[in-house]
Amino acid sequence: MDAFARKLEYYTIEDIYALPDGQRAELIDGLIYDMAPPSTKHQRLLNYIITEINLYIRKNNGACEAFPAPFAVFLNKDEINYVEPDISVVCDKDKITDKGCNGAPDWIIEIVSPSSRQMDYNKKLFKYRTAGVREYWIVDSMKQLIMVYNFEQDAFEQYSFSDKAKAGIYEDFEIDFSEIS
Numbered sequence: 001m002d003a004f005a006r007k008l009e010y011y012t013i014e015d016i017y018a019l020p021d022g023q024r025a026e027l028i029d030g031l032i033y034d035m036a037p038p039s040t041k042h043q044r045l046l047n048y049i050i051t052e053i054n055l056y057i058r059k060n061n062g063a064c065e066a067f068p069a070p071f072a073v074f075l076n077k078d079e080i081n082y083v084e085p086d087i088s089v090v091c092d093k094d095k096i097t098d099k100g101c102n103g104a105p106d107w108i109i110e111i112v113s114p115s116s117r118q119m120d121y122n123k124k125l126f127k128y129r130t131a132g133v134r135e136y137w138i139v140d141s142m143k144q145l146i147m148v149y150n151f152e153q154d155a156f157e158q159y160s161f162s163d164k165a166k167a168g169i170y171e172d173f174e175i176d177f178s179e180i181s
Helices: 013-017 038-059 117-131
Strands: 024-029 031-034 065-068 087-090 100-102 107-111 135-140 143-150 155-162 165-166 174-178
Touching: 013 024, 024 117, 031 135, 038 065, 038 107, 038 174, 107 117, 117 135, 143 165, 155 165
Parallel strands: 107 135
Antiparallel strands: 024 031, 065 087, 087 107, 135 143, 143 155, 165 174
């Protein structure tokens, strides 16, 4: 059992909304997982990546929108799954509501923290794939690696922080991780 999972009871999205202000958690298959506050390094990475994505979308008059955490994703449109990916790129405007994204985003990026390692590499990888996410990136600053899972093509690529990581949902977009200081 994950160290951050609460006692073995099954919860719903109502329980997430009932959490005290400022307390963040995710709900996966009815289990609540508390979220630690992000580090400054984590936030710098998030800011760099989402800025690059937003600049690309704007430059190309793209239809997708990129949302940083905290942004609610009701992954399976049910009452027992609620996640807040670090970055969610949604191309189907019908999925976007005032509460967040109702269904799987097209592209999800998770930036690994010490407390999220197991979730990002295992539980979320499986959950995102089965929910219909098209592409999933795991950005691991401790390992200086970016794992790119293109679920549509059933492909996997690995990049280092000295590389340009190619996005699968766009033909001509890559993020230069060597520019991150």
